[in-house]
Amino acid sequence: MKALTFHGKGDIRCEQVPDPTIQEPTDAIIKVTACAICGSDVHIYDGVIPSMESGDVLGHETMGEVVEVGSGTTTLKVGDRVVVPFTIACGQCFFCQRGYFSGCERSNPNHQMAEKMWGFSPAGLYGYSHMLGGYSGGQAEYLRVPFADSGPIKVPNGLSDEQVLFLSDIFPTGYMAAEFCEIRGGETIAIWGCGPVGQMAIRSAFMLGAERVIAIDTVPERLALAQAGGAETIDFLAEDVYERIREMTGGRGADACIDAVGTEADASSSFDARIDRIKVATFMGTDRPHVLRQAIQCCRNFGIVSIVGVYGGFLDKIPMGSAINRGLTFRMAQTPVQRYLPTLLKRIEDGDFDPSFVITHRASLEEGPDLYAKFRDKQDGCIKVVLKP
Structure with a gap:
């Protein structure tokens, strides 16, 4: 599949990488229909996020259609349309049970790395360094979604991708702020x-x-x-x-x-x-x-x-x-996105708020590397980029 990958400071490429596969019974695979470049991704582009490795797939604002589910996944089925929170959470640990999904104790397999830096580890994140799990991100044609029963939220077909995509990060983050x-x-x-x-x-x-x-x-x-x-x-x-x-x-x-x-x-x-x-x-x-x-x-x-x-x-x-x-x-906090999803999706469904107002650029994955630079340098009125794989 095609994906945007990191190869060092200022070096983002669109290239072929292996398709994701089901690794755990609780996984799902989605075909990405829309993803976005986030301001947090610019920190990666600028080389200030530690433990990034060459070839890492980027992106944590993603939505799409479920195309495969693991045997232990019960809430999603093939064909469901979902938005994926950037915070990966098990839904069952001490913090998840209290609504602090971004503090999940189980979703960062590299928690020892984070503990050396911060004392304790937060949740794993998509496309955001090996210190936070080394998970492949969603600026790609397909995405593996761990803990699929406690992450993605189903969205009604009456809403466009652009109306709901930002439930993955920036709308809950701005609302939490x-x-x-x-x-x-x-x-x-x-x-x-x-x-x-x-x-x-x-x-x-x-x-x-x-x-x-x-x-x-x-x-x-x-x-x-x-x-x-x-x-x-x-x-x-x-x-x-x-x-x-x-x-x-x-x-x-x-x-x-x-x-x-x-x-x-x-x-x-x-x-x-x-x-x-x-x-x-x-x-x-x-x-x-x-x-x-x-x-x-x-x-x-x-x-x-x-x-x-x-x-x-x-x-x-x-x-x-x-x-x-x-x-x-x-x-x-890093936003415990799952905590806010039902409330904010209802805001969108009721017509109280349309997050798509912030989009200034729409492009393909192939155009992604150039738009990383344009977004970082605030050129051409670039405020928010949405990519359509």
């Missing part, structure tokens, strides 16, 4: 990053009752899309974000701040961001947490900092004194 803010009605939420997850967070915050959303970015197309969703915007290269948020909130700060950027914050935005980039380039640091620092400083006393941007290792110069002395709460 807003949910972490404990919105009760009337709040002002500040969101750093107007990429796909940030756009979902903007609209989710309003769905949950926020009065105002302030979106921070510098890419004109992203800022325009945020404004179309009702957000007020700040161009971080044109204005001082901290001073502007103080002004917009009467000197109090935002009620909650969402970091939807993560480890690769724009190095042109400030002196500390440039220092972060130098530290990473000289192996003196692992992440560039400029946005997190700024979110902490811009959050009001006893507010919430919600973190859904990906960080991988150790963060330097985080203003914990500010957070502790002003009573901030931190909420963060």
